[in-house]
Amino acid sequence: MQQAWVQIGWLLLVLLAVVGLPKLQVQPSIQAYFSKDDPQVIALERFQQQYTAAPNLLLLLTSDVSWRGSSQQKSLKDFIEQLGQLSGVDAVSPYTLLALEQALPPNIAKQFVSEDSLNISLGLNISPEIAAQASALKQLFEHLDSRFDVFSKTVGFSYRYGGELALSRQYLAVLRHDLSWFAPALLLSFALLFSWVIRQPRWLLGMASCALISLLITLGLSAWMSLKLAAISAFLPLVLVSLAMAYSSHLYFAWRRLLRTKANQLPLSSAQAMHLALESKLLPLFWGALTTALGFLLLYLSPSPPIADFGLMVAMAVVINAVACYSILPLWVKGIDVTSTTIDVRPEADSIKFSGLIKARKSLLILVFGLSVVAVMSVKNLRFDDDSLGYFPDDNPFSQSRNLVQQQFLGMHSLRYLLLEKDQSQRSFADVSALESLLGFLNKQPEVRQLTSRNDWLDWLEQDPSAKAKVFALQQADVEWLKQEQLLTVWLQPLTSRQLIAFEQRVADWAGSQQINLSPAYSNNLLFAKFSQANGQAMLLSFAAALLLVALVVLLLRRSVYLMVLALLANGLPLLWVFALWQWSGQHLSLGSAVVMGMMLGIIVDDSLHILLNVHPARSVANLQQGMNDIIPALLLTSGALVIGFSLGALSDFLPIQQMSLLSSLSLVIALVFDLLLLPLCLPLRDTSPSLSIGESI
Structure with a gap:
């Protein structure tokens, strides 16, 4: 009798487990490794909500002919419209088209178009709900692949996925x-x-x-x-x-x-x-x-x-x-x-x-x-x-896309800062001399590949009066961004975790010694x-x-x-x-x-x-x-x-x-x-x- 009860008990446990197995969740996102209650995670989320999150998926398109051609750009615009209609795609970055139209300063355009114009990077903001579900993420990439199959018949090219969701x-x-x-x-x-x-x-x-x-x-x-x-x-x-x-x-x-x-x-x-x-x-x-x-x-x-x-x-x-x-x-x-x-x-x-x-x-x-x-x-x-x-072998698709981004664009390592007045409650522009001093210091650091600040955007707006209207038409949110505090993006050479933390600490120590009110660095890589x-x-x-x-x-x-x-x-x-x-x-x-x-x-x-x-x-x-x-x-x-x-x-x-x-x-x-x-x-x-x-x- 005792053995019968033991067998029944194990059978009930097995049945309970079998019923629960379909509920087992697979978390593909790198965000899963961070606790949602972590103060640094919360701070990064707030920053991204206020200043537009960086695209979590990059579409890297390589063609044998320049993407600046009119037929290429027309096909690309149609493709972008189709991407925007996909379920789970919250936004498609317009800056690739701006860069192809030479409506951006060269140092900013490098983020989106390679120097030979044969490679472009198209940024997508995918819904967090999609990014956190394995089945939904798999379905998203299947839909993207089907769109690429159609698009490639019009424009000959190869494509790769990069960014956070490619890693997922x-x-x-x-x-x-x-x-x-x-x-x-x-x-x-x-x-x-x-x-x-x-x-x-x-x-x-x-x-x-x-x-x-x-x-x-x-x-x-x-x-x-x-x-x-x-x-x-x-x-x-x-x-x-x-x-x-x-x-x-x-x-x-x-x-x-x-x-x-x-x-x-x-x-x-x-x-x-x-x-x-x-x-x-x-x-x-x-x-x-x-x-x-x-x-x-x-x-x-x-x-x-x-x-x-x-x-x-x-x-x-x-x-x-x-x-x-x-x-x-x-x-x-x-x-x-x-x-x-x-x-x-x-x-x-x-x-x-x-x-x-x-x-x-x-x-x-x-x-x-x-x-x-x-x-x-x-x-x-x-x-x-x-x-x-660097978790994958060199022949892995993600490793190949990572190398492509580092060779043809500005890379995958960046930090974003805010430069504020000492009285943060005023939300006024930072002192120009403080910004110039900070830019001068950063440009001397061997890890820095390129800097992007509000000065680049202001120079562009001064040189091309029609540029503001173009940006406003494509993405009004970014025009509003120009009116806010000083946002500074530091593009870095490939760094390990230890090197990245050391760089961030060095910048923070220098800013403190110069009494410059610099925010913490914001970056998924740093996190x-x-x-x-x-x-x-x-x-x-x-x-x-x-x-x-x-x-x-x-x-x-x-x-x-x-x-x-x-x-x-x-x-x-x-x-x-x-x-x-x-x-x-x-x-x-x-x-x-x-x-x-x-x-x-x-x-x-x-x-x-x-x-x-x-x-x-x-x-x-x-x-x-x-x-x-x-x-x-x-x-x-x-x-x-x-x-x-x-x-x-x-x-x-x-x-x-x-x-x-x-x-x-x-x-x-x-x-x-x-x-x-x-x-x-x-x-x-x-x-x-x-x-x-x-x-x-x-």
Whole structure:
């Protein structure tokens, strides 16, 4: 009866998840990485509402003939009218046509028409509702493609998409690409690995069912909780399934060991062996699941909603899988006929000779100490840096459009400022000398590519009296803009996040020293740069909190300050070494690498807990040897499964996932070395003589 209620409970959860799955939202926009309550996000939104938001989609058109020809311009005007009628298109920038008519100053026209007039940039303002919905965004690009197909029959040209929504489109493409590759690659690699090691069909089916049910319920509950998937969420299935399979592997090896040790005694049924395995592994698996779940929950410290949601989803999956292993897995295992199953009664071979390692313990620890000191010195030089426009390979459509904008136009990096009077309530024009001084300072900065200020527009209006009427007819809002405070646009060379923040700070410091009342810089790129830095700092805090969690758990379980320090070193040093290698290779802390710092400690501590709870206290070297022999196969398989699962992220076209994959895999490998070779050597032994038998008293 109890089993029937368990099955009914799981069935109801699965049904609830299936009903919720269609509600799961995919957030394609880069804006999803920013919290709506962030003061800088709110300030940027207000600025864009008041001073016209920069186009969030660029149409980059390349022709073999000049776009300044009358027939080309006439076709372009007709095309622009059609674009304006598309659902979701709030506005089409008129400045491209003005630039083609040579009605703009050359430095301003560069934003829209290349010097050879063969490339033009047409800006579209797409409704935020469209930009935030994956299905609506996909439909928008389908409509645009159909319009381009018709237009290209009249005018021969090629086109690319650029700007924020082109980036969002690639995020969606990454999510689809990665999920389509990750699923079969994970299935194939795990089928080979686990079938080769376990060779028990019912065990394999039970482990797979626990993993898939956990994944399904997690996604379904996430939908009901309004959690969202973003590009970085493509890593989610790899993490969930790898952790689930690794978790249940410990139970298999405990089950197999019990059948081996009892083979010459009273025979155990498969169900009895499973029951004893669950009892013997309760503490390490419970605390392992708890530390892993809490470790991922610490990602909630991230200022980015997708990263926080990612952590919450994995934490839920870890808990769900732990419950599944204790309720669903036994239902599969009890049907195994152990009388017809060949059980190797020989004890596990000594895969690692700890007697020899103990003799070399002093040398090994000195080596580890020396390498750790070097690693600390290296990590001190690790800096936060990122480039949200460089997440894709060079042959990616977005990378190609980014290069085109940087080569033929003014680029994709810009900052916008307001220069106000000291008394901002008057809303009067800024002092001319202050503007000239600011322009002079900015023109001397090597990062600056070009400046656009109100002076350029005023010069144009003075030189061409008809220009104001043209602008007024095309976009009255921008004429009103000319009557407001001094708006200054700084076009920059391609910069990383760190370089962009440094430039913005340098300008702010200079303006303060000159007592010029300059507003903060407004830019989506700058917003992402500051977010990346804040996220890195949050992940450092998450890492520190995870270390504290490990310390408290070990202290609670073992009541030993020495073992607590040992656990901290065994789990902290692998990450220190990994990020030292990362710095030595010339890399920085970015979106993907910072997340690894926040999440990995909760994963790698699992093996340490198994050693501390199953091997310690060891009375002798022989006692230590047997204790490690019992758990080494499980540690090798679980770590191997995690390394394989996480390394599949290298198949992604998305740089943050590639970085998460590489750093996670390296962390797991180095942590395994620490757990198998160094942690046992540091466990206190009453007798280091290898000849002391297990049965002798202390």
